[in-house]
Amino acid sequence: MEVKQLVDEIRCSNFSDRPTQPSNTHTSASNDRILPRAFKMAPKKNTKTSDSINAKLALTIKSGKVTLGYKSTLKTLRSGKAKLIIIAGNTPPLRKSELEYYSMLAKCSVHHFSGNNIELGTACGKLFRCSTMAILDAGDSDILNTNPQ
Missing domain, CATH: 3.30.1330.30 (Ribosomal protein L30/S12)
Known part of the structure; x- marks a missing residue:
């Protein structure tokens, strides 16, 4: 019973010291999917x-x-x-x-x-x-x- 409570606590707790995403990914603006850094779009030229x-x-x-x-x-x-x-x-x-x-x-x-x-x-x-x-x-x-x- 105690193990299940610990697992629930871990799931619900906020890990503010850890990054929420891996460093080699980013989220796209249109939908919050995690994309690899290779698919990041180039900045728009003037x-x-x-x-x-x-x-x-x-x-x-x-x-x-x-x-x-x-x-x-x-x-x-x-x-x-x-x-x-x-x-x-x-x-x-x-x-x-x-x-x-x-x-x-x-x-x-x-x-x-x-x-x-x-x-x-x-x-x-x-x-x-x-x-x-x-x-x-x-x-x-x-x-x-x-x-x-």
């Missing part, structure tokens, strides 16, 4: 700003002058013709710092694109990857006037 940047990039590609790629971007920075540099999110840190240094010398602004090089190439309307690009003339786009971030 699509409004990325869509507006993509639209401005597409207009700049159509009506303005741009150079795509690391080597040609460095050449335009050295010559002082670049007005804006766009760097993809997954560009290696050494290349990023080199481009930022050259753009500081050329007094050119830099925008860090939120997507990777595949998404930057797609935003430019190309079928290949593009890690960096320089805008020489914006054309009909107002990408130079507004802060892209």
Whole structure:
């Protein structure tokens, strides 16, 4: 009889010092099921700003002058013709710092694109990857006037 009372006490007692869930799980908001940490959803990206940047990039590609790629971007920075540099999110840190240094010398602004090089190439309307690009003339786009971030 005493064992049964102890079991009932254990079931009814509140273990405040123990976590209620294992550390590698979380509960979903829609229903209180316990899901493994691997199924946790990624944070939602700010699509409004990325869509507006993509639209401005597409207009700049159509009506303005741009150079795509690391080597040609460095050449335009050295010559002082670049007005804006766009760097993809997954560009290696050494290349990023080199481009930022050259753009500081050329007094050119830099925008860090939120997507990777595949998404930057797609935003430019190309079928290949593009890690960096320089805008020489914006054309009909107002990408130079507004802060892209």
